[in-house]
Amino acid sequence: MARSITSANVVMTITVPGLYDSPQQFSGYSTDKAWSAEAVKLAETMMGVDGHLSAGYVPNPVSFTVSLQADSLGIDIFEAITNATRQAREVYRISGTISVPATGKVYTGTNGVLDTAAVIPDASKTLQAQNFIIIWEKLVPSLA
Numbered sequence: 442m443a444r445s446i447t448s449a450n451v452v453m454t455i456t457v458p459g460l461y462d463s464p465q466q467f468s469g470y471s472t473d474k475a476w477s478a479e480a481v482k483l484a485e486t487m488m489g490v491d492g493h494l495s496a497g498y499v500p501n502p503v504s505f506t507v508s509l510q511a512d513s514l515g516i517d518i519f520e521a522i523t524n525a526t527r528q529a530r531e532v533y534r535i536s537g538t539i540s541v542p543a544t545g546k547v548y549t550g551t552n553g554v555l556d557t558a559a560v561i562p563d564a565s566k567t568l569q570a571q572n573f574i575i576i577w578e579k580l581v582p583s584l585a
Contacts, residue, residue: 444543444544447542448475448543450542450543451539451540451543452540453467453475453538453540454466454538455518455537455550456536457522457534458534459533460522461518461521467507467515467518468514468515469515470507470508470510471508471509471510471570472510472570474508475507475508476505476506476508476539477506478504478506481501482499483499484496484499485499502577503579504556504574504576505550505580506572507574508573511567511568519555519573523560533554534554535553535554535575536552537549537575538550542585546584546585550577552577553577553578555574556574556575557573557574558573559572
């Protein structure tokens with residue numbers, strides 16, 4: 442199969458032990474961006490006064506933003522996680538997969554937490570998309 446850049450058929454699911462023990466699939470992504478992930482810094486570098494570069498691997502978390510239209514049922518999932526977190530005063534761990542048929546890859550997120558949650562959509566002519574940020578310990582690709 443040839444690769445493409447189609448994002449219309451991507452599928453994202455998450456599980457949250459104790460809240461959503463079976464995978465929950467998202468739909469109703471924002472018009473211009475379903476999700477985005479920040480680049481991950483892999484190395485710590487420093488230059489000695491003699492001009493020699495030293496470097497070492499440093500693990501870092503992955504910041505992953507999901508953007509959902511104001512009428513997406515996926516918002517209910519994030520609101521349930523938000524409410525449960527506030528009530529328990531503990532974070533809930535999230536695992537997830539993002540299947541991208543266009544590239545033949547599946548990305549697996551492990552040991553994530555809901556870090557930031559929009560509590561209400563902005564209102565303009567219409568209600569605007571809401572963003573939710575999951576911090577993953579790892580988000581790694583594999584071939585589907």
